[in-house]
Amino acid sequence: MTSLTENWQAIEWPICLSEPPVLAQMSAGLHGHQSTDRFQLPTLWSLHFYRYRATLELAGQTFPIRPGFVGITPPNQPVLYHYEGPSPHLYAHFRLPSGSQPATGTIPLMQDLGTRFPLLYAQFEEVALAPHLPRWRREARLWELLCQLTERPAPQTSLTGHPAVSATIERIEQRLGEPLSIAQLAREAGVSYSYLGRLFQQQVGTSAIGYLRKRRIERAEHLLRESTLPIKSVAIAVGIPDLHLFNKTIRTALGASPRALRMSLEEDKRVE
Structure with missing residues (x-):
């Protein structure tokens, strides 16, 4: 080779x-x-x-x-x-x-x-x-x-400056639907929990847990708005299988419940 x-x-x-x-x-x-x-x-x-x-x-x-x-x-x-x-x-x-x-x-x-x-x-x-x-x-x-x-954007070097950050981001994107813990991700990246947190804060601008939450919310919003998956299936797909917790998380982050988000989109489509 x-x-x-x-x-x-x-x-x-x-x-x-x-x-x-x-x-x-x-x-x-x-x-x-x-x-x-x-x-x-x-x-x-x-x-x-x-x-x-x-x-x-x-x-x-x-x-x-x-x-x-x-x-x-x-x-x-x-x-x-x-x-x-x-x-x-x-x-x-x-x-x-x-x-x-x-x-x-x-x-x-x-x-x-x-x-x-x-x-x-x-x-x-x-x-x-x-x-x-x-x-x-x-x-x-x-x-x-x-x-x-x-139409390629410039490389996002800030997210990949340290191998532990890029490895953790890769694992989060691969396993977003799994019950991930930052302590587990830090072990897999070969660094301590606190050091991984500092690296994320320096390079990504948020904590590792903050990044994980953000990605779950972004994926959930996309699936709620753009797919016909049942809300329970969306919750499972983004790693928040507890429907009560999922509803609370989405309402806090996006200002509306998952059902309300989907209904507002359906109304917008009918108007169009």
């Missing part, structure tokens, strides 16, 4: 998004049943939202894959994956406008979405796991996500 490099943004693909993509397949996948897989789609682009650790070989270079990354490869591009174990992800295979239309931008082989990952993943998941939706709805969501991926 060639040496590992994190310079995945050095490889960028010209991409034309002047028209919507034509979707071939969109779903969840699980790789890692064998240690390596070689992929090459002769006529299709491939988009992956990664939730696992692995490496990817392309054009003689080896790149890391981490939870929170998103990757894209153009048609007829051979890629070799090396897995570390079960590798769940969401993916889309699609075509773009053919002919001589000029590129509207470029998109990197791989991006670390950081704090953007949970929202973009949730937006993609909502249509990827809903094959009953009209095809144009799924293509519209894919088109919007591709446009967002070509």
Whole structure:
């Protein structure tokens, strides 16, 4: 295997998004049943939202894959994956406008979405796991996500300055629905509870528990406003399965109960 490099943004693909993509397949996948897989789609682009650790070989270079990354490869591009174990992800295979239309931008082989990952993943998941939706709805969501991926913000170095902070953020984003404790996360990051708290305050501007609460509320608000999941399911998905506590948390943070938030959104849609 060639040496590992994190310079995945050095490889960028010209991409034309002047028209919507034509979707071939969109779903969840699980790789890692064998240690390596070689992929090459002769006529299709491939988009992956990664939730696992692995490496990817392309054009003689080896790149890391981490939870929170998103990757894209153009048609007829051979890629070799090396897995570390079960590798769940969401993916889309699609075509773009053919002919001589000029590129509207470029998109990197791989991006670390950081704090953007949970929202973009949730937006993609909502249509990827809903094959009953009209095809144009799924293509519209894919088109919007591709446009967002070509408009890359500056790296958020403040969130990843210390390895313990980046590792803890990664674990929180991966396991938001689990009963996490900051003491447990500190142990997993190899630092003390108090030191992790100081690092978060310095680099993120809030405590570690404050960051965890904020991410749970943001994910809950998105699911309440943008999905049809039952409120109980939303509470479980964001790691607050006690419905009474969930209602209290949302009311305190957002000024309305989960039911009121959803009803106000439904009323807004009827007005539109």
